């Protein structure tokens with residue numbers, strides 16, 4: 610009986626996200642004193658809170674950074690080698706690590722995923738997606754052009770390829786990426 614109650618509490622903490630978005634990072638235990646957390650209201654939302662010391666878990670969106678590299682009117686995309694959405698295409702992108710800036714991350718991802726040195730030309734847009742099973746995330750997209758390196762897919766990429774606006778692949782992974790690529794297509798279509 611006690612076990613049932615404990616697992617219900619566990620379930621409660623796991624699934625009840627205020628905005629109905631799955632949060633795989635939601636903790637069961639207090640980060641400060643390791644007590645089991647309870648769902649309680651703070652700041653108008655139900656959050657996991659430590660009944661002993663008051664530590665509160667605030668869920669945060671992740672941040673991704675991407676580059677929209679255009680060469681002769683075509684957009685560079687990377688085909689994902691691994692789940693989630695293996696086989697689907699995205700702009701070269703990665704999570705912004707704690708303490709890193711989005712622009713440094715964008716430049717680094719172009720190097721690591723595609724072997725290219727790029728220069729950023731400015732912000733292309735900020736997008737949001739909640740369909741990545743790892744985290745809901747904002748995606749910061751920079752327009753960029755190539756200044757060096759040589760195009761080659763790295764370990765995480767099955768292929769890297771340039772696509773013209775009317776021949777983009779059907780399978781694009783992640784809501785934020787789809788919106789960013791749709792915007793790029795709109796801005797680069799000739800008719």
Ligand SMILES: [Zn+2]
Nearest residue numbers: 639642659662
């Ligand atoms: Zn605590």
